[in-house]
Amino acid sequence: MNRFFDILLLGVAGGLGTLLRAGCNTLSVWLCGHTFPWGTLLVNVTGSFAFGALYALIRSRGAFTSTHEAVMLVGLLGGFTTYSSFAFQSLELLASGRTLPALAYIVGTNVLAVAAAWAGLRLCGG
Numbered sequence: 001m002n003r004f005f006d007i008l009l010l011g012v013a014g015g016l017g018t019l020l021r022a023g024c025n026t027l028s029v030w031l032c033g034h035t036f037p038w039g040t041l042l043v044n045v046t047g048s049f050a051f052g053a054l055y056a057l058i059r060s061r062g063a064f065t066s067t068h069e070a071v072m073l074v075g076l077l078g079g080f081t082t083y084s085s086f087a088f089q090s091l092e093l094l095a096s097g098r099t100l101p102a103l104a105y106i107v108g109t110n111v112l113a114v115a116a117a118w119a120g121l122r123l124c125g126g
Contacts, residue, residue: 006067010075017079047081051088 024046025039032038054072058064064072077084086109093102 006070009067009071013071013075014079017076017081021080043081044083044087047077047084048087050080051077051084052091055088 021039021043024043028039028042051073054077058069058072073085090102090106093099093105
């Protein structure tokens with residue numbers, strides 16, 4: 001494969017993941033209403049499961065090239081949910097025995113992301 005095609009494939013996979021996420025959110029609102037972000041919860045949990053499963057299959061079987069791995073994990077699942085990357089990176093830190101950095105990453109990401117969203121709303125008049 002050439003580099004241009006690899007980048008194009010990555011973008012297409014990301015777009016597909018985004019469309020899947022939007023579909024899950026739309027379906028969840030239709031089925032469950034607006035009282036709780038069920039779609040986001042569904043996307044984050046299924047995306048995290050899919051990331052772990054695909055990573056394990058890719059690494060154990062060696063069936064994919066690094067380009068295909070990037071297309072599936074970074075493109076498709078990255079477009080579907082970046083939370084899967086966060087979950088996987090947290091597990092990598094824990095698996096390597098780096099408990100304190102893992103906890104700092106987990107707590108820091110959640111607290112700082114919520115604080116940043118709040119700050120963005122306040123600073124921009126929301």
